[in-house]
Amino acid sequence: MKNLVRTLDSVDFLKMDRRTFMKAVGVMGASVFLGTYKTQMVSALEFAETKLIWLHGSECTGCSESLLNAGNPDVGQALSKLNVNLAYHETLLAQQGIFNDGKLVNTSELNSEILLEELIKEGKYILVVEGGIPNGPQGSGRYLVIGNKTFKETLGEAAKNATAIVAVGACACWGGITSADSDVAKDTDYRGVAFAKTDASKGMLKELGIDKPVINIPGCPAHPDWILLTLGAVILGKIKVPEDLPAVLDEYGRPKVFFPPDHTVHDNCPRRGYYDRGELDEEVGGPGCLWKLGCKAPYAHADCGIRRWNGSVSMCTQAGGPCIACVEPDFPDGSRPLYVEAEDKGVLLGANIDTVSKVAVGAAAVAAGVHAVRRMGKGE
Ligand code: SF4
Ligand code: SF4
Incomplete structure (x- = not known):
């Protein structure tokens, strides 16, 4: 930068x-x-x-x-x-x-x-x-x-x-x-x-x-x-x-530069390494990925992971709070219950499937092995 x-x-x-x-x-x-x-x-x-x-x-x-x-x-x-x-x-x-x-x-x-x-x-x-x-x-x-x-x-x-x-x-x-x-x-x-x-x-x-x-x-x-x-x-x-x-603007009137259709908060999360290794926290306060604690970042199209908050010091998942996808048009209902693993709901948060990146959906579904999923998503 x-x-x-x-x-x-x-x-x-x-x-x-x-x-x-x-x-x-x-x-x-x-x-x-x-x-x-x-x-x-x-x-x-x-x-x-x-x-x-x-x-x-x-x-x-x-x-x-x-x-x-x-x-x-x-x-x-x-x-x-x-x-x-x-x-x-x-x-x-x-x-x-x-x-x-x-x-x-x-x-x-x-x-x-x-x-x-x-x-x-x-x-x-x-x-x-x-x-x-x-x-x-x-x-x-x-x-x-x-x-x-x-x-x-x-x-x-x-x-x-x-x-x-x-x-x-x-x-x-x-x-x-x-x-x-x-x-x-x-x-x-x-x-x-x-x-x-x-x-x-x-x-x-x-x-x-x-x-x-x-x-x-x-x-x-x-x-x-x-x-x-x-x-x-x-x-x-x-x-x-x-x-x-x-x-x-994207289909929901959001500037694509801050809310990229092909990028989610999950892509640049500081805890992403834990996710890729399948190290998923089951209690708050740990260092690992927050997916099981209800993180909805794979559905959140925003640059929070890159831009960060409070003078670029931190952001939700970095501070230990699961992302609640607050930038999506179906927020908060689409993210509820907020701190429950999304898979438990059996639906994709009510989000418009077309707006959810294939990579993120695939990754969320398997909760591991993201690189293989990325290749699948690209049809490689
Ligand atoms: S699921 Fe949430 S905590 Fe885990 S890597 Fe993705 S954004 Fe980070
Ligand atoms: S909850 Fe909102 S502000 Fe926090 S990481 Fe998710 S999209 Fe960004």
Whole structure:
């Protein structure tokens, strides 16, 4: 990676074609990327401030937390390098929504609902959505009302005027935790912005009659690099919306560079040697492979094993936690029960078989002898 960074350092970033750019963000963390291109970005962006509206639906705010935990660059540095005006972010705003006799009062300096209305009217912003969107009860969306308006309605208004829409985290992408199977799931009827679980015909924008492409950055939470680098690529025009999206996104709207269709977390797991030797832990706390403890990494299409988390220090399986495939559209139901060996379920986690790499499925099925399986998968 160091070599690639050195090579790219001598390249004019702005002249980079999309393919090279995507390769670069695939191997770099946000810190290296933004550091390497700082000067070029600053000069390039002097004339191009981008507004960001960040909406929160039903969620734990974990994706914003994850972004705020980005250490180098931190969010402030990243936003200033990318020349972003974070115009609206419900959990970071100082403004309050104030009503008097059912009417909004004050000005946009003090009232977040007025501010949001003004920003939407002005247009020319990237919309980031975090959290699931309830359609219930009975299609009203009234299970989430903010500022006297259903979140469903607010999302629709903001989506109509957005230049690009990015869903961040499993809940915004496909419903995630908010849409997990339960006694009330039918009534609450949680949706993602463009998908409901794996179903693209039931995304909330479709429900609202809005036909706009959405970039999905899943995860529970999403990795700060995935968020910052995707926003960076859109802001800098390296990914043009909508024309470039079919080439850079997979069938679930995820950037292939971070969520490669032919690569799973299992491929680069630090415990992979144990798996290949069949040394499978049966109790937590050991050094071996976590497959028998319910690891779902062979079904998780993400670069966690390469990129790692918390400043590239560690990641789930490295820290001893079985991967729960939090980036997949059927998460969490497809990964449940979380800490039980997947074979016990007798099904492939409910995942779309076409999206699961042949290598990973073969490897998961035999739980050993991966090299032979790899040859089989390639038909050698
Ligand atoms: S099954 Fe999980 S713990 Fe085992 S090697 Fe694969 S990713 Fe690592
Ligand atoms: S290792 Fe698995 S559970 Fe952990 S963040 Fe990556 S995809 Fe999600």
